[in-house]
Amino acid sequence: xxxxxxVWVMSAALVFTAGCQSLGGLxxxxxxxxxxKTNSYEASLSMAxxxxxxxxxxxxxxxxxxxxxxxGFQLNVSSLKVNRKEQTxxxxxxxxxxxxNLPFAVSLDKDVAVLTVEGANKxxxxxxxxxxxxxxxxxxxxxxxxxxxYRLQRFLKEFHLVDQQEVTNKAIGLLAKNLPNAASLAVxxxxxxxxxxxxxxxxxxxxVSGEQFASLFRSTFKNVALDDQGLRELAVVIxxxxxxxxxxxxxxEELFQDRQLGxxxxxxxxxxxxxxLTSEMGGAWEQELLSQSKLKVDAxxxxxxxxxxxxxEIAMQSPPGTEDGIRGGKLTxxxxxxxxxxxxxxxxxxxxxxxxxxxxxxxxxxxxxxxxDSAFYKLLKEQLRITEKYLYFYIWSESDLDGVPGAEAEGTxxxxxxxxxxxxxxxxxxxxxxxxxxGEGLGYKVTWDAGTKTMIIASSQTEIVLQAGSAxxxxxxxxxxxxxxxxxxxxxxxxxxxxxxxxxxxxxxxxGEESLYSIEVYKP
Numbered sequence: 342x343x344x345x346x347x348v349w350v351m352s353a354a355l356v357f358t359a360g361c362q363s364l365g366g367l368x369x370x371x372x373x374x375x376x377x378k379t380n381s382y383e384a385s386l387s388m389a390x391x392x393x394x395x396x397x398x399x400x401x402x403x404x405x406x407x408x409x410x411x412x413g414f415q416l417n418v419s420s421l422k423v424n425r426k427e428q429t430x431x432x433x434x435x436x437x438x439x440x441x442n443l444p445f446a447v448s449l450d451k452d453v454a455v456l457t458v459e460g461a462n463k464x465x466x467x468x469x470x471x472x473x474x475x476x477x478x479x480x481x482x483x484x485x486x487x488x489x490x491y492r493l494q495r496f497l498k499e500f501h502l503v504d505q506q507e508v509t510n511k512a513i514g515l516l517a518k519n520l521p522n523a524a525s526l527a528v529x530x531x532x533x534x535x536x537x538x539x540x541x542x543x544x545x546x547x548x549v550s551g552e553q554f555a556s557l558f559r560s561t562f563k564n565v566a567l568d569d570q571g572l573r574e575l576a577v578v579i580x581x582x583x584x585x586x587x588x589x590x591x592x593x594e595e596l597f598q599d600r601q602l603g604x605x606x607x608x609x610x611x612x613x614x615x616x617x618l619t620s621e622m623g624g625a626w627e628q629e630l631l632s633q634s635k636l637k638v639d640a641x642x643x644x645x646x647x648x649x650x651x652x653x654e655i656a657m658q659s660p661p662g663t664e665d666g667i668r669g670g671k672l673t674x675x676x677x678x679x680x681x682x683x684x685x686x687x688x689x690x691x692x693x694x695x696x697x698x699x700x701x702x703x704x705x706x707x708x709x710x711x712x713x714d715s716a717f718y719k720l721l722k723e724q725l726r727i728t729e730k731y732l733y734f735y736i737w738s739e740s741d742l743d744g745v746p747g748a749e750a751e752g753t754x755x756x757x758x759x760x761x762x763x764x765x766x767x768x769x770x771x772x773x774x775x776x777x778x779x780g781e782g783l784g785y786k787v788t789w790d791a792g793t794k795t796m797i798i799a800s801s802q803t804e805i806v807l808q809a810g811s812a813x814x815x816x817x818x819x820x821x822x823x824x825x826x827x828x829x830x831x832x833x834x835x836x837x838x839x840x841x842x843x844x845x846x847x848x849x850x851x852x853g854e855e856s857l858y859s860i861e862v863y864k865p
Contacts, residue, residue, distance in 0.1 A: 371646045379647070380426045381685035384678040386418040386434075393658070393669040400666050408667060410439045410724050422687040431687035439724050441716040448690040455690040456698075460715025464695035511578045515571045516561065533641050535649055536679040542643035550635035559619055566615035576608035633658040633669075651676040702727050703784045705801045730847070732782040732862040734764035734774045734838070743830065764838070764860050771825040772849075772860055773835040776807060783845050783864050789834070796827075796834050798845070805844055807836055816844055838862065 392412040397405050418434035431448040444459045447467075454468035531544040549557065565572070580603045597603040634657045641650035651674065658669035701707045701721060707728060711718045721727040742765050764774045780787040780798035788797045794809040806815040809829035813820050821844075828835045838860055839849045847864035 368646060372642050372648065375646045376648055380682055381424045381680070382678045382682070383680045383685055384418075384421040384423070384676050386416070386421050386432075387673075387675045388416040389673045390414040391671045391673075392667050393671075395666060395668040397666055404666070406724070414438045420688075422685050424685050424687055429687040429689060431689065433688070438720070441720055441724075443716055443720065446688070446690060448687060450687075450689055453692045455692050455695055457690055458717045460712045460717035461710055462712070463710050464690055464692060465698050465701070465710075466692055466695045467698045469692075469697070508575075508578050508582055511575045515565060515568065515575055531641065533650060535677050538679065540641075540643050540649055542641055542649065545638070545640045545642065547636070547638040562615045562618040566612060566619055569612075572611050572615075573604070573608050576604045576611060579607050580604045647678075647681050649678050649681075651678075702730075704728050705784075708801075726865070728784065728864075730783050730862075730864040732762075732779065734762050734778070734860040734862070736764050736766060736772075736858055736860065739765045739767065765835075767825065767828075769825060772838045773828060774838045774860060774862075776827070776834045776836040776841065779836065779838065779841060779862065780805075780845070783842075783847055783862070785845060791832075794829060794834070796836075798841070803845060805841060807834065807841070809834055814840070814844075 390411055390413070392408060394408060394412065397408065400408070415437040416434065417437075418432045420433045421430075422432075423430045428451040429449065431446070433446045434444075436443045436445060445456060447454065447456045449468075452469070452471050453466055456465045456467050458465070527546045529544050529546075530541075532539060532541050533544075534540070580597070580600060597606070634655065637654040639650075639652040640648060643649050653675075654671060654673045656669065656671040659667065696706065696710050701710060707718070707721065711721065742763060762778060764772060766772055776796050776798065777787045777789070780796075785798045785800050785803070788799075789795075790797075796807045798805045798807070804815075804817055807823075807827045810826050812823045812826040814823050814827075815821075821840075823837050823840045825837050827837075842849050842862050842864075845864070847862050850861040850863065
């Protein structure tokens with residue numbers, strides 16, 4: 342999937358800037374067709390993001406930090422190797438963000454995506470298609486909706502593995518056929534030096550902004566909405582390639598069991614989107630967003646109608662009245678390409694002994710894998726806050742909680758629990774939560790000895806020993822008063838949340854209306 346992003350972006354932008362007609366001796370249709378058929382190439386790439394920051398006083402501290410992090414973000418890739426036929430890619434370069442510079446290398450194949458970064462002593466797996474894992478996403482997303490994230494994972498996995506060439510061709514072709522040429526367009530003969538080689542071809546320059554941008558966008562989708570034949574042809578291809586994955590998403594499964602109904606459903610959905618983008622509501626969206634935007638493209642296409650250089654800049658401004666915070670921004674992209682359709686062998690990084698990116702959210706793992714004095718550690722810990730934890734426990738009355746059946750014991754290691762994320766307030770006004778959920782939720786290892794009714798919550802730096810019925814805990818070998826005893830309820834040990842959380846470096850929120858219904862635990 343990721344290896345197709347470049348062809349989609351360049352082809353779509355080329356279509357958008359130049360339409361489908363021959364201009365100045367440059368056959369745009371042929372250039373687009375060649376791009377879609379390109380199987381391999383080498384390239385250098387740079388990207389930069391710059392914000393126009395206004396008054397940030399209304400932003401939260403975390404929002405201010407994110408603005409500071411992304412403002413001035415730069416990606417510089419000195420060596421990009423792509424082989425679409427073998428579904429492989431590699432890149433070497435550096436990322437600059439928040440005054441940190443991070444040299445890196447990354448590779449993708451049909452099995453895994455692996456990253457190496459200066460400061461890390463192991464490779465890091467950021468996607469594992471064999472296990473259907475997009476690591477680093479599930480940790481944040483599944484806390485909101487496991488079902489839809491699982492469905493999306495399955496869809497992306499299959500989408501990555503199938504050949505999307507025909508779908509790409511149809512979609513880009515549909516746009517190309519229905520897009521009028523923009524007025525702000527120039528094509529000239531030119532000679533460029535790329536990777537030490539002198540290359541002849543055509544330079545395409547395009548600069549459009551404001552109302553012209555919105556008008557061009559709306560006209561395109563009006564033409565698409567009226568192109569029944571083109572939409573139906575696209576719907577057939579999408580159904581034939583992806584109907585098993587469309588069923589996986591769970592939308593009207595019965596439709597996608599029948600080819601005729603399935604293609605009609607895809608066609609209807611595509612037409613509805615195109616109609617919306619040309620409607621009054623869609624037009625308002627276009628006016629609000631695109632009328633404040635500017636797109637500038639400078640592309641070089643050689644005599645073989647291959648895109649060899651790409652320089653683009655897209656700038657957006659906030660609509661009037663919304664200038665606080667980020668007032669606008671600009672993204673610039675530059676790419677030089679060579680060895681097109683040559684024998685390109687990406688540098689694949691071995692996933693042997695690699696760690697999942699998601700596992701770095703555990704403080705022990707992070708310190709073992711990433712050097713604490715490195716820029717990468719600072720990025721993960723201070724900027725991306727990968728070890729940051731938020732836990733929510735919902736407050737029950739103690740009598741209601743006692744009335745719920747308990748779970749069967751599963752052994753000493755798999756400590757039994759019931760009513761996940763359950764909490765209660767005792768008669769002495771002490772807030773209790775399950776020790777297992779608290780400890781593991783904050784990234785610690787939890788073990789349970791059913792014989793002695795003792796729980797151990799531990800990391801490489803902290804160990805807390807708690808026993809049912811005891812108001813004393815042993816913290817790193819020292820006995821400390823909890824203030825209230827740990828309580829065993831149907832094989833689940835409940836512990837005073839504030840004492841244990843603070844020993845583990847976390848904070849407990851007790852203010853605000855939410856605290857009447859839930860207990861929030863936060864660890865930076």
